[in-house]
Amino acid sequence: MTDERLKIYMAPMQGYTDVPFRNSFEKRFGGVEAYYTPFVRWEREGVRRKDMRDLNPEANRVTRLVPQIMAGSADEADAVLGQIGGWGYKEFDLNMGCAFPVVAKKGKGCGILPYPERVEDLLRIAERHPELSFSVKMRLGYDDPSECMALLPVLNQARLSGVVVHARTGRQQYKGDCDREAFARFARECVHPVVYNGGVSTLDELDALRGEMPYLDGVMIGRGLLASPWLAAEYRCGTGWDKERRMSALRGLHGDLLDHYARTLEGGEKQLLTRMKTFWEYLCPDADRKARKKILKARNVPEYTQAVFRLLQEM
Numbered sequence: 001m002t003d004e005r006l007k008i009y010m011a012p013m014q015g016y017t018d019v020p021f022r023n024s025f026e027k028r029f030g031g032v033e034a035y036y037t038p039f040v041r042w043e044r045e046g047v048r049r050k051d052m053r054d055l056n057p058e059a060n061r062v063t064r065l066v067p068q069i070m071a072g073s074a075d076e077a078d079a080v081l082g083q084i085g086g087w088g089y090k091e092f093d094l095n096m097g098c099a100f101p102v103v104a105k106k107g108k109g110c111g112i113l114p115y116p117e118r119v120e121d122l123l124r125i126a127e128r129h130p131e132l133s134f135s136v137k138m139r140l141g142y143d144d145p146s147e148c149m150a151l152l153p154v155l156n157q158a159r160l161s162g163v164v165v166h167a168r169t170g171r172q173q174y175k176g177d178c179d180r181e182a183f184a185r186f187a188r189e190c191v192h193p194v195v196y197n198g199g200v201s202t203l204d205e206l207d208a209l210r211g212e213m214p215y216l217d218g219v220m221i222g223r224g225l226l227a228s229p230w231l232a233a234e235y236r237c238g239t240g241w242d243k244e245r246r247m248s249a250l251r252g253l254h255g256d257l258l259d260h261y262a263r264t265l266e267g268g269e270k271q272l273l274t275r276m277k278t279f280w281e282y283l284c285p286d287a288d289r290k291a292r293k294k295i296l297k298a299r300n301v302p303e304y305t306q307a308v309f310r311l312l313q314e315m
């Protein structure tokens with residue numbers, strides 16, 4: 001039965017899907033085929049220490065982790081691999097989708113999409129490392145959704161294990177409608193396994209995608225999994241979890257994160273509260289508004305934990 005279901009991949013989300021989140025998510029919820037790390041890149045003197053810690057296999061306990069590299073050329077990607085290559089990861093993802101203006105202006109992330117020759121150069125990393133496999137995560141284009149069609153010859157010739165497409169342009173950032181038609185045109189002509197990404201947050205949407213696009217390899221989900229962490233597990237087992245099961249797993253995830261950040265953040269209670277409150281930007285969007293406000297306004301940890309307890313109880 002599970003063979004008929006789409007694979008679900010956890011999208012990389014800088015500031016959210018870090019090592020404690022991924023480890024606890026897999027333990028408490030699961031249902032995800034692979035976890036993509038937020039992008040790592042070569043900064044002035046190498047990969048940031050924080051990013052190295054996030055990739056360190058000793059800290060990572062998920063079954064399948066795909067480190068994501070952001071680079072504008074094969075040489076730059078190689079520099080990153082030089083630093084993390086010794087850790088034994090066999091598959092990597094290349095970021096061609098990040099829409100932060102500072103990144104895109106430098107021709108990285110989705111800023112590379114209008115330039116097929118630069119994409120071709122970046123993808124040579126796969127030829128240089130035949131022992132590794134590479135996927136790309138891209139958007140339909142930077143300015144225009146037709147850009148992905150112009151990239152097809154380059155992508156189809158490259159040695160790639162898959163292509164994840166966030167069905168928006170860079171200009172759209174994270175808002176506005178996903179262009180499913182443009183995505184489908186691309187997916188039908190792409191020779192690699194194609195994964196859909198963008199705006200999926202319910203079981204019904206997953207079923208509809210499966211029906212609409214039977215050729216999909218899978219679906220990558222970001223904000224939908226932050227909002228409803230049980231989504232992938234429920235989809236995998238083919239039935240919804242009851243409220244008690246959902247809330248008990250969520251309490252577990254929340255507790256793991258609170259423990260982890262209380263132990264590791266050095267900026268005291270204020271920093272801990274700020275860190276924890278960021279999760280509530282996405283978590284349980286249907287929760288009572290007043291209860292959510294209480295969480296966001298909490299001034300100390302006891303106030304915060306009490307507000308979280310109440311919200312989860314009322315769900």
Ligand SMILES: Cc1cc2nc3c(=O)[nH]c(=O)nc-3n(C[C@H](O)[C@H](O)[C@H](O)COP(=O)(O)O)c2cc1C
Pocket residue numbers: 011012013014015037038039068095097098137166174197198199200220221222223224
């Ligand atoms: C806060 C935030 C951080 C993100 N960080 C990354 C990243 O590091 N690498 C990447 O490829 N995409 C990143 N994305 C994009 C997501 O992976 C995903 O493509 C996008 O959110 C659309 O999917 P969704 O609608 O399922 O969330 C980020 C998105 C958000 C909102």
